[in-house]
Amino acid sequence: MLKKAMDYKDTLNLPKTDFKMKASLPQKEPDTLRFWNESDIYSRIKSSRANKPKYVLHDGPPYANGHIHIGHALNKTLKDIVVKYKTMQGCYCEYVPGWDCHGLPVEHELFKKLNKKKTDIPQIEFRKKAYDYAMGFVDAQKQEFKRIGIFGEWENPYLTTDKTYEASIIRSFGRLVEKGYIYQGRKPVNWCYRCETALAEAEVEYDNYTSPSVYVKFKLNKGQLAGHLAGCGVKEDSYILIWTTTPWTLIANVAVAVHSEREYVVINTVDGNIILAHDLLDQVCEKTALKKGKIVLSLKGKALENLSYEHPFGLRQGKIVLADYVSMEEGTGCVHTAPGHGQDDHITGQIYGLETIMPVDERGLFTEQAGEFKGENVHKSNTAIIDKLRGLTLLLHSEPINHSYPHCWRCKNPIIFRATEQWFMSIDHDNLRKAILGKIKQVNWVPAQGQDRIMSMLDTRPDWCLSRQRYWGVPIPVFMCKSCKRWIADHKLIDHFASIVDEKGTDAWFELDAKALLPHDYKCACGASDFKKGEDIVDVWFESGVSHQGVLKQREGLSYPCDLYLEGSDQHRGWFQSSLITSMAIDNVSAFKSVLTHGFVVDGMGRKMSKSLGNVVSPQEIIKDYGADILRLWVAFSDYNDDIRISDQIIARLVEAYRKIRNTARFMLGNIYDFDLDRDRVKYDDMREIDKWAISRVHRLLRDIIGFYESFQFHKVYHSLYTFCIVDMSNFYMDIVKDILYTFKSTSLERRSCQSALYIILDIIAKVIAPVLVFTSEEIWQAMPKRKDMPESVHLSFFDKCESLKIDDALEERFARLKKVRDAVLKVLEAKRVSGIIGSSLEARVVLYAESDEEYSFLKENESGLAALFIVSQAGIERGVFPDEAVEDENVPSIRICAYKAIGEKCGRCWNFSDTTGKYKEYPGICKRCHNTLVSMKGDNF
Ligand SMILES: [Zn+2]
Ligand SMILES: [Zn+2]
Ligand SMILES: [Zn+2]
Numbered sequence: 001m002l003k004k005a006m007d008y009k010d011t012l013n014l015p016k017t018d019f020k021m022k023a024s025l026p027q028k029e030p031d032t033l034r035f036w037n038e039s040d041i042y043s044r045i046k047s048s049r050a051n052k053p054k055y056v057l058h059d060g061p062p063y064a065n066g067h068i069h070i071g072h073a074l075n076k077t078l079k080d081i082v083v084k085y086k087t088m089q090g091c092y093c094e095y096v097p098g099w100d101c102h103g104l105p106v107e108h109e110l111f112k113k114l115n116k117k118k119t120d121i122p123q124i125e126f127r128k129k130a131y132d133y134a135m136g137f138v139d140a141q142k143q144e145f146k147r148i149g150i151f152g153e154w155e156n157p158y159l160t161t162d163k164t165y166e167a168s169i170i171r172s173f174g175r176l177v178e179k180g181y182i183y184q185g186r187k188p189v190n191w192c193y194r195c196e197t198a199l200a201e202a203e204v205e206y207d208n209y210t211s212p213s214v215y216v217k218f219k220l221n222k223g224q225l226a227g228h229l230a231g232c233g234v235k236e237d238s239y240i241l242i243w244t245t246t247p248w249t250l251i252a253n254v255a256v257a258v259h260s261e262r263e264y265v266v267i268n269t270v271d272g273n274i275i276l277a278h279d280l281l282d283q284v285c286e287k288t289a290l291k292k293g294k295i296v297l298s299l300k301g302k303a304l305e306n307l308s309y310e311h312p313f314g315l316r317q318g319k320i321v322l323a324d325y326v327s328m329e330e331g332t333g334c335v336h337t338a339p340g341h342g343q344d345d346h347i348t349g350q351i352y353g354l355e356t357i358m359p360v361d362e363r364g365l366f367t368e369q370a371g372e373f374k375g376e377n378v379h380k381s382n383t384a385i386i387d388k389l390r391g392l393t394l395l396l397h398s399e400p401i402n403h404s405y406p407h408c409w410r411c412k413n414p415i416i417f418r419a420t421e422q423w424f425m426s427i428d429h430d431n432l433r434k435a436i437l438g439k440i441k442q443v444n445w446v447p448a449q450g451q452d453r454i455m456s457m458l459d460t461r462p463d464w465c466l467s468r469q470r471y472w473g474v475p476i477p478v479f480m481c482k483s484c485k486r487w488i489a490d491h492k493l494i495d496h497f498a499s500i501v502d503e504k505g506t507d508a509w510f511e512l513d514a515k516a517l518l519p520h521d522y523k524c525a526c527g528a529s530d531f532k533k534g535e536d537i538v539d540v541w542f543e544s545g546v547s548h549q550g551v552l553k554q555r556e557g558l559s560y561p562c563d564l565y566l567e568g569s570d571q572h573r574g575w576f577q578s579s580l581i582t583s584m585a586i587d588n589v590s591a592f593k594s595v596l597t598h599g600f601v602v603d604g605m606g607r608k609m610s611k612s613l614g615n616v617v618s619p620q621e622i623i624k625d626y627g628a629d630i631l632r633l634w635v636a637f638s639d640y641n642d643d644i645r646i647s648d649q650i651i652a653r654l655v656e657a658y659r660k661i662r663n664t665a666r667f668m669l670g671n672i673y674d675f676d677l678d679r680d681r682v683k684y685d686d687m688r689e690i691d692k693w694a695i696s697r698v699h700r701l702l703r704d705i706i707g708f709y710e711s712f713q714f715h716k717v718y719h720s721l722y723t724f725c726i727v728d729m730s731n732f733y734m735d736i737v738k739d740i741l742y743t744f745k746s747t748s749l750e751r752r753s754c755q756s757a758l759y760i761i762l763d764i765i766a767k768v769i770a771p772v773l774v775f776t777s778e779e780i781w782q783a784m785p786k787r788k789d790m791p792e793s794v795h796l797s798f799f800d801k802c803e804s805l806k807i808d809d810a811l812e813e814r815f816a817r818l819k820k821v822r823d824a825v826l827k828v829l830e831a832k833r834v835s836g837i838i839g840s841s842l843e844a845r846v847v848l849y850a851e852s853d854e855e856y857s858f859l860k861e862n863e864s865g866l867a868a869l870f871i872v873s874q875a876g877i878e879r880g881v882f883p884d885e886a887v888e889d890e891n892v893p894s895i896r897i898c899a900y901k902a903i904g905e906k907c908g909r910c911w912n913f914s915d916t917t918g919k920y921k922e923y924p925g926i927c928k929r930c931h932n933t934l935v936s937m938k939g940d941n942f
Pocket of ligand 2: 481482483484485486524525526527528
């Protein structure tokens with residue numbers, strides 16, 4: 001029977017697969033989620049690793065106060081990549097997601113939504129609403145995180161509002177009380193008068209702010225400088241010159257600090273003598289109306305100690321004190337001191353026994369103590385205060401300055417320092433600070449700069465102000481004896497309350513009276529038994545900070561200390577510190593062995609995302625338009641050490657990269673449709689060289705990628721995988737082996753060898769991308785021909801062990817050399833194509849001229865494979881004189897290349913040119929190789 005050329009198509013093994021070129025991730029991913037859910041994959045992952053070593057990544061809880069944004073998606077995806085990788089390396093990884101449900105972030109959003117203030121609604125009523133509000137967002141975020149393909153204990157997360165968790169917060173506070181870390185003190189703290197609460201260090205942001213900078217002179221009392229000025233020939237009328245950018249704090253001034261060892265001068269002017277630091281004299285003269293008058297006296301700061309002056313508004317007597325922190329950088333070297341309004345001032349106040357004047361209430365308004373300024377907002381009062389100073393001729397100069405100033409993280413308004421009665425945790429009690437600094441060095445910080453960052457923060461941080469004057473949180477469980485007015489913080493009472501919380505939650509504190517919260521018959525040391533409850537709640541950072549007590553210590557599947565904390569780099573100031581301080585104080589351990597930090601998401605131009613700039617990218621949009629795998633690919637692709645950019649262009653580029661990776665997998669799936677690994681696998685030793693080379697390459701890739709995952713360099717995972725797919729596979733291997741896959745007999749050793757390699761490569765690709773492309777890897781896995789003991793999901797599978805990898809350096813080196821030759825040949829062929837001499841490369845015949853014996857024998861050894869390597873019909877090697885048209889290539893200097901039209905006719909089946917084409921009656925128009933194939937296929941499938 002005669003066959004037309006067209007019909008040979010049926011004799012080829014053309015690719016077949018249901019794995020689509022078009023990903024359609026937004027439509028397909030939900031099906032995969034359903035499959036995982038119905039097959040209970042997460043539980044099965046856990047049970048399959050039940051007795052394996054644990055790897056515990058402890059989740060830093062996001063606030064339950066809104067939908068997830070791109071920063072959450074980044075953070076949770078990074079965590080999921082780590083967890084899935086460790087799982088595939090055989091570890092037992094229970095990931096317990098958490099939510100921070102209490103605190104100002106929730107309270108602030110809810111008050112905004114209710115359009116109410118703290119005073120408008122009773123606390124217990126507000127707390128019920130806040131609970132519902134937080135739970136609503138816990139549910140919403142849970143669904144959003146699950147949609148990204150994140151595995152974890154979604155049905156059993158940790159919430160800071162759980163009764164057991166609340167009880168563990170109370171108990172942790174009790175342990176700190178028991179160990180002597182907790183004290184009550186009147187101290188200046190960061191205070192937001194909009195939010196009416198104290199703020200922790202982590203809750204303060206620095207931003208530019210314009211303040212009035214003023215130079216003010218304070219009149220010394222009579223006789224103070226008399227001894228020094230005797231014989232100087234000037235009147236005794238003297239003033240000390242101060243400088244401040246917070247004129248409103250002058251109301252509370254009680255002292256002026258000078259540096260004991262620095263030189264101070266007394267300048268004689270028409271308006272009396274002025275005292276200031278010598279180092280700052282030029283600067284002050286330049287800025288102010290102070291003319292460089294005659295220096296009548298020069299003396300060390302310590303000579304000024306204890307001189308007294310009158311408060312500019314006559315409110316009290318002040319005195320000159322000494323302090324080390326007085327700087328000669330700016331100002332006058334004479335520092336206005338108000339212990340109620342500054343940390344340094346407070347310390348100096350304690351040394352000198354100065355009074356802490358606090359004329360400002362919680363709303364930032366002056367009280368009775370401020371006299372005529374009563375009822376005015378502190379910041380707004382600046383103008384009036386400056387006017388008054390001017391009227392008293394005590395103002396030397398005033399000008400606005402723009403400087404970095406603390407602001408509230410929630411309401412973004414400038415904050416103040418305000419002394420109040422607060423509960424503190426001492427950082428120096430029992431040498432805690434020293435112990436923490438020592439422990440920090442034992443933690444693995446990724447990137448390494450994190451260590452210095454947190455070290456310097458801890459080195460200088462003040463005691464931790466734990467109390468907040470807010471509604472929504474865990475109460476500070478202290479009582480005041482109504483009779484002796486003493487505050488009682490007693491760990492036995494606290495533990496007693498914790499057992500009430502176990503059952504009833506912390507609402508009990510606000511619902512029950514003090515008697516019901518105290519042990520039966522409890523009496524104060526003074527004998528009285530009538531108590532008042534404390535009204536403060538605990539800093540929300542304390543709540544999440546003790547999650548090691550409430551979660552890591554409690555759950556069987558976890559460990560304490562755990563392996564990894566992974567959060568944004570701002571948590572050096574926040575959660576890493578609050579966790580470390582408490583775990584060290586309570587248990588003398590660091591809660592974590594390693595800490596990984598990442599940067600923040602910015603737009604394509606590196607700008608912070610904001611509604612007003614209109615550059616906010618939401619994870620929900622990316623998922624809807626492209627799929628969660630694209631979002632995850634962006635996470636892996638980005639180098640998280642810096643700020644991480646996102647834009648439409650970046651996403652478009654990643655979509656393109658994704659398509660290439662996907663098409664590589666599709667080619668492989670298409671060519672193993674008839675391959676049964678258990679039945680058809682060719683033993684490694686029997687494989688063809690190029691297939692061995694491909695195995696070597698993919699094993700090297702796997703080894704590299706395991707190293708990158710281990711060191712958390714996910715962007716290198718992405719780049720090495722992408723390069724492998726493009727350079728090694730798509731542009732080389734897949735190109736070359738097409739001929740064998742399509743035209744050789746389906747069961748031939750050559751084709752089976754190649755299919756064995758493809759199966760192994762695809763298996764490895766599916767696994768190495770699984771932590772990142774969670775959906776696509778599963779899709780590939782499901783499309784692969786099944787084999788014995790193949791897990792039902794890629795996420796149940798394990799990475800191959802590094803010991804079993806076949807990496808052949810010599811073979812790769814040889815191929816690298818051949819690849820160079822190939823690249824040079826392809827350039828020559830391209831030139832021929834452009835000039836119209838050939839069409840496809842199969843129309844060409846290549847002749848190489850070797851210039852050295854070594855080169856000649858190398859190519860000669862590989863001669864039989866060269867035509868396939870170049871994808872031409874014929875290729876040969878010559879030694880000796882080369883023709884004029886031979887092309888030189890700088891990358892292969894000892895070779896000359898000639899390309900000609902191929903010899904013979906085009907085979908109608910394999911499209912190779914051969915002088916054997918058309919010699920066979922039974923199968924006209926085909927070459928010898930195809931003829932032999934068809935003869936051998938007779939009786940099989942043809
Ligand atoms: Zn605020
Ligand atoms: Zn008492
Ligand atoms: Zn042929």
